[in-house]
Amino acid sequence: MRTAFWVSAGWIAFAYAGFPMLVFFRGLTRHRPLAQGGALPSITVIVPAYNESGIILEKLENTLALEYPRELVDVIVASDGSTDGTNELVEAFDHNIRLLPLPRSGKNRALTSAGEAATGEILVFTDADTKLTGETLLHVAAAFADPEVGGVAGERRHGSQGSRPPVSARAKRWLREMLSRAGSVTSAEGQIYAVRRELFEPVPDNVPDDFWISTRVVSRHRRLVYEPHAASYPFAGATVVRDPFERKVRMTGPLFRAVWLGRDLLNPAAHGFYSVQLLAHKLLRRLVFVPVVGLALTAPALSRNGRAYRTVALCEGLLHGAALGAYLLRDRRFGRRGPLKAALRFEESCAASAVALAAQILGRRPRDDTWEPQRANPNLDVRREAGRHDRPA
Secondary structure (H helix, E strand, O other), X not given: OHHHHHHHHHHHHHHHHHHHHHHHHHHHHOOOOOOOOOOOOOEEEEEEEOOOXXXXXXXXXXXXXXXXXXXXXXEEEEEEOOOOOHHHHHHHHOOOEEEEEEOOOOHHHHHHHHHHHOOOXXXXXXXXXXXXXXXXXXXXXXXXXXXXXXXXXXXXXXXXOOOOOOHHHHHHHHHHHHHHHHOOOOOOOOOOEEXXXXXXXXXXXXXXXXXXXXXXXXXXXXXXXXEEEEEEEEOOOOOOOOOHHHHHHHHHHHHHHHHHHOHHHHOHHHHOHHHHHHHHHHHHOOOOHHHHHHHHHHHXXXXXXXXXXXXXXXXXXXXXXXHHHHHHOOOOOHHHOHHHHHHHHHHHHHHHHHHHHHHHHOOOOOOOOOOOOOOOOOOOOOOOOHHHHOOOO
């Protein structure tokens, strides 16, 4: 029982404190600067879309307005069986936009088709509901001047452009900067990231596309670096999460599957420190419900054997009590206070990971690839006459 207690305590301590400290010291002592210079590469911007008629025009306007030589950029909209007029809007918008009108088969297969159809040296992936800052492509291209770089992870920002990010977002940015400084970030996020075309691999079903595409770069022994100036913002009112718990289950299960399919990356003999960070960053944190349950079972039973056990038992009781209080008082102002809300989010995250892992083990996998966009305002962009978007060659 004592072994189970200390293993559980060590697991949590390493996942939330030990790993960030290790990343910090490694980033300070092992700086790998990027080579600079060289000609700008050609770029293919890939936008997956399913029934995005309410927002696709703003997305295309934003993409074509980015600061990059126009002759070096082409855009592919991979329409996954859209039925709401998205295809017609894209076709009428600009003849330099390539539409892939695909049958409904899921986002991952749409991205695979777009990647195979792309001609640019660099493939830039970006979601339909995100706005890129003007110099994003220039910052992405600058990183690829280093031949060791195989992929670039951009920055997903919250709120409107110019707003101050929350503390959690700043902490995440710091961690990614330290990881990239010494080697590679663990993975990219779908709002904005890029890979060399020769490193792109088809995306299997039921895995997070951004995780799979970006980590395959590392599997080919190239760096996946972080570029905070390649930034994206959500379009105002574009996305709403109606069921946070279901969303966490839907996202976590495919991540477990992706790590399993790409388990070659967990071999430190082949991939060094990256294997440690993948284990700590993606697995230990999402499986933290295991040591939480372990401490809940062992700490009370060992509480008579020392102050450490009593302290942990008390902390566990406060955590679960705060989460329960936040749930019972969720419709009242007191229940939405910071500590209570944080405790409830932690408990929900643990429960979602447990449900997702069980579903993967039992083979009850959701059709995550056939995604439905959730919009706060489905009429965010009023459709305009096609003629207003015809552009000269």
